Amino acid sequence: MSLPKQPKEAAASGAALDFRAVTVRFPPRQKGDKAFTAVREATLTVGAGEFVSVVGPTGCGKSTLLNVAAGLHRPAGGEIKIFGHVLQGLNRQAGYMFQADALLPWKTAFENVILGLQFRGMAEQEAADLGNYWLMKVGLGHAGDRYPHQLSGGMRKRVALAQTLIVDPKILLMDEPFSALDIQTRQLMENELLALWQADRKSVLFITHDLEEAISLSDRVVVLSAGPETRPIGDFQIGLPRPRDVAEVRLTPAFLELHERIWHAMREEVLKGYAQTLS
Amino acid sequence: MHKPFPKLWLWQLLLAALMFGLWWALTAGNILPPFFFGEPLKVVERVFAWFSSGAIWEHIGITLLETALAFAIGTLLGLGFGLWLALSPTASALADPYIKAANAMPRVVLAPIFAVWFGLGIWSKVALGVTLVFFIVFFNVFQGIREVSPVLIANARMLGASRRQLLSHIYLPSATAWVFSSLHTSVGMAFVGAVVGEYLGSSRGVGYLILQAEGAFDINTVFAGILVLTGFALLLDALVSFAEKRLLKWQPQHTERAGN
Ligand SMILES: Nc1ncnc2c1ncn2[C@@H]1O[C@H](COP(=O)(O)OP(=O)(O)OP(=O)(O)O)[C@@H](O)[C@H]1O
């Protein structure tokens, strides 16, 4: 390719994701009600190649933030920059693993995995090879011809992971991807994700309600306040050495100390969020 | 499915025999006048004669042909219009009152008009069947498209789907599933359209046989016609169940995986 290298590099400078005073509103359910402000003036960055986790009480607006980053939901205020460019329309650089089941029920696991390649018009044989490779990689080499309803919840999540990663996005948006898995599978998948990430350093925005998972995976952990009008209230650098093993790192004193500090910051918000779900 | 009691079909058969027995006893004993209620033995005899001489096949063939055409054309039109209106809010807002009016209208009254337009051949019957099938398929597709999970669409868009790809990979398969869920009703309606059309004016078909027999006060032949119709309606329904099983193999059966 004869593209001049310089401008491209320049365009790629800056954080992978840069939320600037982002406010998100949902329209009122009935006329006369006020609009619901889910997120208020949230500022948050994910550096290029950085792994950032977001934790926060249930219903505070984590998925909403991801939808904004994906370009699926337009913020009412503020802006979001992707590698230095203001995001308009869909975020073409991002892969999004949704919290809810998003596999097509009428396609087999294999067909679901290669969906993104099909959309891009990749040659059939090439797509098939890559699809089989990724199915193996998530441990489903034997289950390619099963339909989603014939897979367990955890297997479906793994198909979704392969589906997202196969198109090799620069930015990875993950919404509680492993919360449906049992603890052993979960740690396997977490280690696998870390290995993949270590290999080509995607920028990751990872959402979880599990603080231990957040700390063991991330470079930084961001804590959100309870909703509505949620915003980041804490930003913690995780200096734990890499490569990490997610099971072993949890036993180190440094981990426990971080956990203590972040939990302290979170506790009040979690209780607030819980009280809201009760009322 | 759990079995209520063993050898169910045997009991079901017994029940049918019992009903026939009762019918026979009532009419043979003149408790019900045979002139109005027919005689089961003669009815069976008539059906048997039809099939042994082969005379019935021409009529069944015509009725089934009308059914198949009405079903195919009605389904395609319903699918097309359903997709179009569901994906285009302006068109659907514009068409809404007309669709409601057309669906509320008892469509059997159109039969004489179709007879004038399309003649007394098969096409006037097909047209009647189409008007019945179309709305079933149309409403199912329309509803189905509207209820496609937004997460599926968001996910496909994030994976790079164009509008056309969304149509072929998500909307169309989803709509087809809804068409299949209404298959029993729509095939049944195509059959009803064909028979009612024949009954209202024709020169061939099982509906015509019934019409003719009625004109001659031959109640036994009327019952025989009804019996044959019922038999073929059951056959069509079994065929639909079979097709459904093959084509919707991606859907969970009702008994498996309710909790996930
Ligand atoms: N489409 C919508 N219309 C109206 N309100 C919405 C909509 N989507 C989300 N909300 C509201 O915005 C708030 C944040 O929702 P969101 O799904 O982002 O929470 P979350 O942090 O992801 O929760 P969880 O941890 O349970 O997944 C909630 O109060 C929710 O009710």
Ligand SMILES: [Mg+2]
């Ligand atoms: Mg969420």
